[in-house]
Amino acid sequence: MAEPAFSVCVYCGSRPGENPAFALAAQAVGRWIGAHGGQLVYxxxxxxxxxxxxxxxxxxxxxVVGVIPQALVDKEQANRLCDELHIVHTMHERKAMMAERSAAFVALPGGIGTLEELFEAWTWRQLGYHGKPLGLLNVAGYYDGLLGFLQASVASGFMGAWQMDLLQVATDAQELLCQLMQRAGPGQAPMPLRSVI
Known part of the structure; x- marks a missing residue:
């Protein structure tokens, strides 16, 4: 297998969710990464x-690079079809390895684990621990309530608008991934940025 053109960390749920649009979005993200010669870290x-x-x-x-703690191997049914499957001891190790192996982060609809991973990567970004772009794929309005809360946090003075600007939000997988790869820096953007979805 050729060296991947870029690497994207995708945060998403261990459950499928009730809306079929969630699975379609996950498929679109995976297909886009593969069609552009990339690497998925999840x-x-x-x-x-x-x-x-x-x-x-x-x-x-x-x-496909998977990173999973030993305690979740059975619960989350570790994917043995990964090109690399790293079984680590803790969630801290999992998140650190996922971040190190990626040039950008994308959050799909998910539960508290997905939110925790996104918010940690976002916090690291605002503190300058990394300069990698972050994206939120707002499928079927799933994150509308969260985005409203975050805007209220800005209005209340607990966040700055510049912090919100660090998070790219889109409803279309291709649009979001193209934006993130363009921001990821030289050597990270798949070329050409063509439509495959």
């Missing part, structure tokens, strides 16, 4: 949105 599970994005990426030709 939580290493076989179920839910994690399994959907990983399988779509794999079938589209992406290199």
């Amino acid at each position: 939580g290493g599970g076989r179920g839910g949105s994690m399994g959907v994005v990983a399988e779509a990426a794999r079938l589209a030709g992406a290199r």
Whole structure:
């Protein structure tokens, strides 16, 4: 397998969610990464949105890197089809390795684990621990309430507008991924940025 053109960390749920649009978005993200010669870095599970994005990426030709704690190997059904499956001891190790192996971060609809991962990467970004772009894929209005809360936080003086500007938000997978790869820096953007979805 050729060296990946870029690497994207995708945060998403170990459950599929009720709306079929969530699975379609996960498939679109995986296909886009594979079609552009990229690498998917994700939580290493076989179920839910994690399994959907990983399988779509794999079938589209992406290199798939999974990172999962030993305690979750059975619970999240570790994906043995990954090109690399790293079984680590803690969630801290999982998140650190996922961040190190990626040039950008994308959060799909998910639960508190997805939110925790996104917010940690976002916090690291605002503190200058990394300069990697972050994106939120707002599928079927799933994150509308969260985005409203975040705007209220800005209005209340607990966040600055510049912090919100660090998070790219889109409803279309291709649009969001193109934006993130363009911001990821030289050697990270897949070229050409063509439509595959």
